[in-house]
Amino acid sequence: MDKEQQKQNLENKKDQQLENFRIDHKNTKLTTNQGVRVTDTDDSLKAGDRGPTLMEDFHFREKMTHFDHERIPERVVHARGFGAHGYFQVYEPMAEYSKAAFLQDPSVKTPVFVRFSTVVGSRGSADTVRDVRGFATKFYTEDGNYDLVANNIPIFFIQDAIKFPDVVHALKPEPHNEIPQASAAHDTFWDFVVNNTETAHMIMWLLSDRAIPRSFRMMEGFGVNTFRFVNEQGKARFVKFHWKPLLGVHSLVWDEAQKLAGKDPDFHRRDLWDAINMGEYPEYELGVQMIEEEDEFKFDFDILDPTKFWPEEIVPVIKIGKMTLNRNQDNFFAETEQAAFHAGHVVPGIDFSNDPLLQGRLFSYTDTQLLRLNGPNFHEIPINRPIAPVNNNQRDGFHRMSIDKGAVSYSPNSLRNNSPQPASDIEHGYTHYAEKVEGQKIRKRNVSFDDHYRQATLFWNSMSSAEKQHIIKAFHFEVGSVKDKQLKQRVVEMFNNVDGQLAAEIAKGIGVNPPQIPGGTGVTASSPAISQENTIKSARTRKVAILIENGFTFNDVTQVMTALSGAGIHADIISMNLGMITSAEGQQLEANKSYANSGSIMYDALYIAGGKQSVDSLLMHKDAKDFINDSFVHAKPIGATNEAVDLLMSSDVQRIALAGVDTQGQVFYDLGIVTVRNTSDLTAFTQEFINALAEHRHWMRQNQDGKMSG
Ligand code: HDD
Numbered sequence: 271m272d273k274e275q276q277k278q279n280l281e282n283k284k285d286q287q288l289e290n291f292r293i294d295h296k297n298t299k300l301t302t303n304q305g306v307r308v309t310d311t312d313d314s315l316k317a318g319d320r321g322p323t324l325m326e327d328f329h330f331r332e333k334m335t336h337f338d339h340e341r342i343p344e345r346v347v348h349a350r351g352f353g354a355h356g357y358f359q360v361y362e363p364m365a366e367y368s369k370a371a372f373l374q375d376p377s378v379k380t381p382v383f384v385r386f387s388t389v390v391g392s393r394g395s396a397d398t399v400r401d402v403r404g405f406a407t408k409f410y411t412e413d414g415n416y417d418l419v420a421n422n423i424p425i426f427f428i429q430d431a432i433k434f435p436d437v438v439h440a441l442k443p444e445p446h447n448e449i450p451q452a453s454a455a456h457d458t459f460w461d462f463v464v465n466n467t468e469t470a471h472m473i474m475w476l477l478s479d480r481a482i483p484r485s486f487r488m489m490e491g492f493g494v495n496t497f498r499f500v501n502e503q504g505k506a507r508f509v510k511f512h513w514k515p516l517l518g519v520h521s522l523v524w525d526e527a528q529k530l531a532g533k534d535p536d537f538h539r540r541d542l543w544d545a546i547n548m549g550e551y552p553e554y555e556l557g558v559q560m561i562e563e564e565d566e567f568k569f570d571f572d573i574l575d576p577t578k579f580w581p582e583e584i585v586p587v588i589k590i591g592k593m594t595l596n597r598n599q600d601n602f603f604a605e606t607e608q609a610a611f612h613a614g615h616v617v618p619g620i621d622f623s624n625d626p627l628l629q630g631r632l633f634s635y636t637d638t639q640l641l642r643l644n645g646p647n648f649h650e651i652p653i654n655r656p657i658a659p660v661n662n663n664q665r666d667g668f669h670r671m672s673i674d675k676g677a678v679s680y681s682p683n684s685l686r687n688n689s690p691q692p693a694s695d696i697e698h699g700y701t702h703y704a705e706k707v708e709g710q711k712i713r714k715r716n717v718s719f720d721d722h723y724r725q726a727t728l729f730w731n732s733m734s735s736a737e738k739q740h741i742i743k744a745f746h747f748e749v750g751s752v753k754d755k756q757l758k759q760r761v762v763e764m765f766n767n768v769d770g771q772l773a774a775e776i777a778k779g780i781g782v783n784p785p786q787i788p789g790g791t792g793v794t795a796s797s798p799a800i801s802q803e804n805t806i807k808s809a810r811t812r813k814v815a816i817l818i819e820n821g822f823t824f825n826d827v828t829q830v831m832t833a834l835s836g837a838g839i840h841a842d843i844i845s846m847n848l849g850m851i852t853s854a855e856g857q858q859l860e861a862n863k864s865y866a867n868s869g870s871i872m873y874d875a876l877y878i879a880g881g882k883q884s885v886d887s888l889l890m891h892k893d894a895k896d897f898i899n900d901s902f903v904h905a906k907p908i909g910a911t912n913e914a915v916d917l918l919m920s921s922d923v924q925r926i927a928l929a930g931v932d933t934q935g936q937v938f939y940d941l942g943i944v945t946v947r948n949t950s951d952l953t954a955f956t957q958e959f960i961n962a963l964a965e966h967r968h969w970m971r972q973n974q975d976g977k978m979s980g
Pocket of ligand 1 (some may be wrong): 346386387404406412419421430493576610611627635
């Protein structure tokens with residue numbers, strides 16, 4: 271096989287490996303698990319017509335036993351998740367920094383499997399809850415599996431892994447009544463927060479828009495912990511990993527997220543599944559921040575402290591490659607549910623740091639898989655198998671798949687020529703970075719971990735005014751749900767250390783006193799890179815709701831639909847009833863959604879077509895008005911053409927945005943509302959509407975009369 275073929279082979283290697291295990295059961299006869307053909311699976315074997323079921327009915331017993339054992343323990347955290355396959359390609363050889371095999375050749379596509387997740391909710395909880403999102407990637411490299419077990423927030427709640435059970439216990443539903451599901455809005459969590467002020471920075475991120483992403487395709491991933499890159503010469507550098515989505519970082523608003531949790535609890539997984547099925551493959555660039563070993567102490571934070579991020583303005587993110595997710599899983603349980611990630615699965619070229627959170631993670635992941643996947647052979651489950659060969663003297667255990675031949679299962683040995691033999695560095699044997707360590711055994715945290723507030727202030731300073739308003743509202747919801755009044759007061763006092771104004775605003779909404787002493791850390795710097803205002807803006811892959819009824823203007827709808835589809839935007843036609851809707855001109859279009867099975871919350875934007883009869887029916891319809899008002903309140907782009915502008919005039923939109931609407935065929939665009947009247951040429955309109963879509967949300971509406979969206 272030549273080199274080109276070998277590369278091609280690598281890209282497909284994981285898929286080929288999985289193919290060995292796939293069964294589609296088409297055109298087959300029903301059998302037991304022993305391969306015995308079954309004649310009837312709808313009636314158990316009975317003694318007589320109305321008699322009892324017989325013990326000897328092996329088919330019944332097997333079917334029932336298997337069913338009784340179908341469930342495995344859900345993950346203790348990150349229970350709800352969704353996976354997809356894809357590949358990763360590096361942009362340039364990274365040999366200067368890391369010898370990792372998958373970071374060397376830009377023409378090589380390394381297979382990956384990604385699992386996105388929420389953290390606190392159970393497996394059946396809703397996708398759109400306020401929570402951190404997991405973003406775990408398994409790279410099936412030639413040198414073995416590398417797992418980048420990341421979150422969509424660059425820092426963590428705690429500094430030392432020994433506190434992980436505490437923070438998770440406090441965050442999970444309270445143990446006496448198992449309430450609330452998938453939410454931090456309860457007493458035990460905030461009790462933990464005020465008693466562990468190192469959480470301050472993470473809370474700022476958790477209560478920001480980052481914790482309610484619009485889509486898995488539109489969120490960043492962060493390795494959080496500090497790792498090391500090590501090159502062929504053994505030189506190491508500290509490194510932090512980032513995933514940057516090419517569609518930018520975008521969020522829902524809270525009201526929308528809550529409503530979606532009811533209307534479509536699968537909103538995020540459906541979005542990912544649909545996008546991949548439609549060939550809109552999510553893409554993320556892999557970025558790295560690197561710090562030279564000799565610069566370890568040059569920062570005003572400890573670079574090993576996982577409650578701190580490295581501002582991009584100080585340590586730039588270098589984009590080194592791109593991941594594309596291009597294939598949906600075949601079976602949720604076999605792939606997503608059985609995937610076993612581990613922050614300690616590294617390959618030569620990637621090493622650990624002494625970050626105390628990372629050190630603890632290195633223990634926890636294997637331990638949890640032993641319980642969840644019931645034994646030490648979970649690496650043999652198809653989704654977890656490396657494509658690199660596995661050879662060692664580990665044997666037996668539950669569900670062992672490989673048939674290890676021969677008498678020898680120890681090392682060193684003479685009987686098998688000491689095989690499998692340890693590999694040298696040159697042969698890509700993993701050599702741990704020879705960091706010099708010395709010290710006394712102490713149970714203590716270094717003073718360099720003492721600052722709990724300065725980066726929380728930096729985060730607050732970096733937010734736009736809309737983002738700040740959302741954070742304050744989130745505090746009102748989360749802390750407002752706490753029953754203990756003293757706790758609420760302590761939250762205000764704790765966050766007064768971050769920013770006085772913030773604390774005063776929190777206090778206002780939760781019925782406690784404003785802080786009595788001046789607040790803040792004195793930090794005035796900001797990091798523009800972390801504000802979502804400064805993210806990539808793109809209308810591609812967005813979803814538009816088009817409202818029509820009988821008598822709509824066919825010309826309006828077809829022009830808009832053509833322009834949207836040309837820009838890679840999807841549209842659903844929504845009407846009172848599903849089925850064919852007849853235009854004023856006589857042509858028909860099919861409504862593929864109705865108000866019964868859709869809602870404004872499922873779309874990024876709303877367009878209402880002209881046509882007097884259609885608009886008159888919409889005017890009579892409360893659902894249509896709700897659609898418009900929700901779109902407006904959630905700051906989404908709204909477009910209306912010709913008579914449909916009258917419909918907007920009768921809703922919340924009119925009060926604020928349509929004062930200057932034009933009647934002479936000129937496009938009027940304000941606050942994300944795009945209208946045009948008295949024209950059949952919608953070229954300029956569609957362009958403006960698509961621009962409004964790319965902006966994602968139009969927060970300026972919030973400032974119009976103090977009315978907040980979400
Ligand atoms: Fe963790 C799962 C990410 C801290 C212990 N973690 C888990 C998953 C992600 C993360 C994405 C889901 C993997 C999947 O999809 O199957 N965890 C993080 C990040 C952390 C972090 C970015 C902060 C740097 N985790 C952390 C600590 C500990 C754990 C400090 C314990 C010491 N995490 C676990 C676990 C889980 C897990 C208990 C539950 C299920 C699993 O591992 O497979 O071992």
